[in-house]
Amino acid sequence: MTTALSTQELTKIEAHIAAHKHMPGALLPLLHAIQDDIGYVPEDIYPQISKALALSVAEVHGVVTFYHHFRRHPGGKHILQVCRAESCQAMGSEKLEAHIKSSLGIDYHQTTKDGAITLEPVYCLGNCACSPAVMLDEEVYGHMDNQKVAALISEVRNG
Amino acid sequence: MVKVYVPRDSSALSQGADRTAKAIVAEAQKRGIEIQLVRNGSRGLFWLEPFVEVATDKGRITYAPVQPKDVAGLFDADFLHGGTHPLNLGLTEELAWLKKQQRLTFARVGITDPVSLDDYLAHDGYKGLKNALKLKSADIVKTVTDSGLRGRGGAAFPTGIKWKTVLDTQAEQKYIVCNADEGDSGTYSDRMIMEDDPFVLIEGMTIAGIAVGATQGYIYLRSEYPHALKILNEAIAKAEQAGYLGEKICGTNHTFRLEVRRAAGAYVCGEETALLESLEGKRGLVRFKPPLPAIEGLFGKPTVINNVISLATVPIILDKGAQFYADYGMGRSRGTLPIQLAGNIKQAGLVELAFGATLRELLYDFGGGSATGRPIRAVQVGGPLGAYLPESQFDTPLDYEEFTKIWAVLGHGGIVAFDDTVDMAKMARYAFEFCAIESCGKCTPCRIGSTRGAEVIDKITTGKDQVKNTQLVRDLSDTMLNGSLCALGGMTPYPVLSALNHFPEDFGIQNKKVVA
Numbered sequence: 001m002t003t004a005l006s007t008q009e010l011t012k013i014e015a016h017i018a019a020h021k022h023m024p025g026a027l028l029p030l031l032h033a034i035q036d037d038i039g040y041v042p043e044d045i046y047p048q049i050s051k052a053l054a055l056s057v058a059e060v061h062g063v064v065t066f067y068h069h070f071r072r073h074p075g076g077k078h079i080l081q082v083c084r085a086e087s088c089q090a091m092g093s094e095k096l097e098a099h100i101k102s103s104l105g106i107d108y109h110q111t112t113k114d115g116a117i118t119l120e121p122v123y124c125l126g127n128c129a130c131s132p133a134v135m136l137d138e139e140v141y142g143h144m145d146n147q148k149v150a151a152l153i154s155e156v157r158n159g
Numbered sequence: 160m161v162k163v164y165v166p167r168d169s170s171a172l173s174q175g176a177d178r179t180a181k182a183i184v185a186e187a188q189k190r191g192i193e194i195q196l197v198r199n200g201s202r203g204l205f206w207l208e209p210f211v212e213v214a215t216d217k218g219r220i221t222y223a224p225v226q227p228k229d230v231a232g233l234f235d236a237d238f239l240h241g242g243t244h245p246l247n248l249g250l251t252e253e254l255a256w257l258k259k260q261q262r263l264t265f266a267r268v269g270i271t272d273p274v275s276l277d278d279y280l281a282h283d284g285y286k287g288l289k290n291a292l293k294l295k296s297a298d299i300v301k302t303v304t305d306s307g308l309r310g311r312g313g314a315a316f317p318t319g320i321k322w323k324t325v326l327d328t329q330a331e332q333k334y335i336v337c338n339a340d341e342g343d344s345g346t347y348s349d350r351m352i353m354e355d356d357p358f359v360l361i362e363g364m365t366i367a368g369i370a371v372g373a374t375q376g377y378i379y380l381r382s383e384y385p386h387a388l389k390i391l392n393e394a395i396a397k398a399e400q401a402g403y404l405g406e407k408i409c410g411t412n413h414t415f416r417l418e419v420r421r422a423a424g425a426y427v428c429g430e431e432t433a434l435l436e437s438l439e440g441k442r443g444l445v446r447f448k449p450p451l452p453a454i455e456g457l458f459g460k461p462t463v464i465n466n467v468i469s470l471a472t473v474p475i476i477l478d479k480g481a482q483f484y485a486d487y488g489m490g491r492s493r494g495t496l497p498i499q500l501a502g503n504i505k506q507a508g509l510v511e512l513a514f515g516a517t518l519r520e521l522l523y524d525f526g527g528g529s530a531t532g533r534p535i536r537a538v539q540v541g542g543p544l545g546a547y548l549p550e551s552q553f554d555t556p557l558d559y560e561e562f563t564k565i566w567a568v569l570g571h572g573g574i575v576a577f578d579d580t581v582d583m584a585k586m587a588r589y590a591f592e593f594c595a596i597e598s599c600g601k602c603t604p605c606r607i608g609s610t611r612g613a614e615v616i617d618k619i620t621t622g623k624d625q626v627k628n629t630q631l632v633r634d635l636s637d638t639m640l641n642g643s644l645c646a647l648g649g650m651t652p653y654p655v656l657s658a659l660n661h662f663p664e665d666f667g668i669q670n671k672k673v674v675a
Contacts, residue, residue: 122383126170131502
């Protein structure tokens with residue numbers, strides 16, 4: 001499933017391609033720029049990327065799908081990442097994960113029906129002194145429990 | 160005007176440091192008091208964040224942890240002049256937790272404003288580079304070699320030897336690459352350096368560039384660290400403006416440019432050759448070695464690839480001399496290790512000590528035992544590929560060779576504690592599961608062994624042919640240990656087998672002979 005790109009999005013993507021194409025090892029910085037801007041890396045633009053960087057479409061596809069960070073479909077308005085690594089497990093993250101999934105009614109890599117939250121697993125946020133940790137968009141939160149995560153979610157949903 | 164310090168480190172922010180800072184500024188305005196707010200790095204006592212400090216005549220005084228609701232009371236108690244208050248912990252420098260440490264790499268962390276170059280210079284910053292600029296390349300490399308510094312990313316390979324190989328390899332272009340893909344659970348010292356004292360990393364990389372003749376550096380930073388990205392870019396821009404990066408560094412003929420590149424969430428890219436592939440814009444597949452990256456690294460050119468802590472330790476070595484650094488430590492583990500206490504621990508934080516302290520000292524003297532108040536049953540040292548250690552091994556000194564002797568790894572110095580509610584069979588299964596998720600797929604033992612391993616653990620825990628399946632896990636682990644290209648497949652057996660050997664009861668194994 002691909003979502004048709006708007007003219008505005010295409011223009012933005014073309015500008016990113018132009019800005020990055022002469023950079024050594026340009027593909028990852030370019031994919032980041034595209035995802036930061038429009039929220040994901042649409043498959044429709046693989047041909048343009050491959051042409052600009054002299055790569056095959058398969059190579060571009062290979063890179064996009066190799067890295068957990070890149071999304072091939074639009075995500076929700078906010079991205080909630082829950083740490084699954086050992087330090088957070090030692091502080092009860094498994095129960096927290098289960099609670100978050102059931103309260104949002106989604107599993108990992110899914111988006112809530114209202115389009116507000118996409119849930120992703122993450123393996124360490126470097127906040128291991130304050131486990132369990134989650135990251136909401138670009139902010140990390142420590143010593144999380146069910147109530148605190150619920151408060152964060154309702155804050156962004158209402159904000 | 161009184162200086163008030165509120166950290167901007169991610170872990171401080173994760174506990175509301177921004178709200179505390181705002182509340183302090185608002186309360187000061189309300190009372191018509193002028194203050195100077197400094198957003199410093201964290202001192203690393205994370206159970207006390209937000210950790211507020213006030214500069215007084217006697218020195219900096221700590222008030223911690225400060226929540227917005229405490230702020231009005233602090234002003235009432237005249238905290239701006241060190242007033243008495245239940246949150247007043249006294250002089251920061253006198254806090255036992257800090258006083259017992261030997262902070263060399265972390266000398267400035269928590270003290271300075273991370274993005275103030277003036278602050279950096281006022282606290283011995285760029286002294287190492289100034290000394291390096293007076294030396295011949297080979298003498299800079301020799302100083303690093305003589306200091307005994309070994310790769311702090313986990314592999315513990317002598318840093319000076321890597322540098323010498325790059326120095327001795329002729330090429331038109333060479334590179335310095337900083338591995339800042341700190342993906343190991345329980346580790347955050349790289350993040351702290353980058354967020355709390357970024358100039359020390361920039362200085363270390365610049366010295367490396369001058370030492371081996373590299374003019375371009377890259378910091379490969381994990382995408383999970385957005386604050387570090389902002390702070391590094393701000394610091395790099397300031398260093399460029401002041402002539403510490405770019406052309407004609409400090410008025411000499413040396414050129415060194417530095418760029419931060421974002422990773423994209425693949426754990427395996429912490430492996431140096433996968434990292435280089437990723438920097439080149441490819442999938443993070445591990446390369447065969449040889450050729451070594453020091454000879455054919457990034458874009459096929461000679462490349463120094465070092466961890467953040469290794470590079471951030473270079474400035475103090477060049478400033479104070481190889482012997483000064485080598486005088487710390489034990490055996491072949493010279494200098495200090497920034498240890499990170501994590502997981503189920505009461506006082507989690509950053510402890511920099513000379514090699515040689517025991518796990519028990521770290522867990523109890525610094526850590527204060529578990530956070531839940533229950534007995535600590537196991538600790539995992541060295542990240543997700545490190546062994547689990549039972550209580551009987553807590554007297555092991557933190558030293559690379561001592562850990563090797565007990566079939567464990569010190570790695571990047573992360574210590575994750577678990578209390579007695581942990582299910583070690585689950586942790587062993589998780590190690591295989593993690594390996595399966597993160598495997599780059601290039602070699603069979605890692606790609607397939609990890610999935611089969613998780614299945615066999617399930618068979619053992621459900622009591623199916625325990626003797627046969629335990630032997631199967633051992634055989635599989637042996638194949639992974641000896642047949643994998645890199646540490647991901649090659650070290651996954653450490654957490655798995657250590658869990659099995661030390662905690663067989665968690666696997667439902669009653670008869671100890673099954674384990675042998």
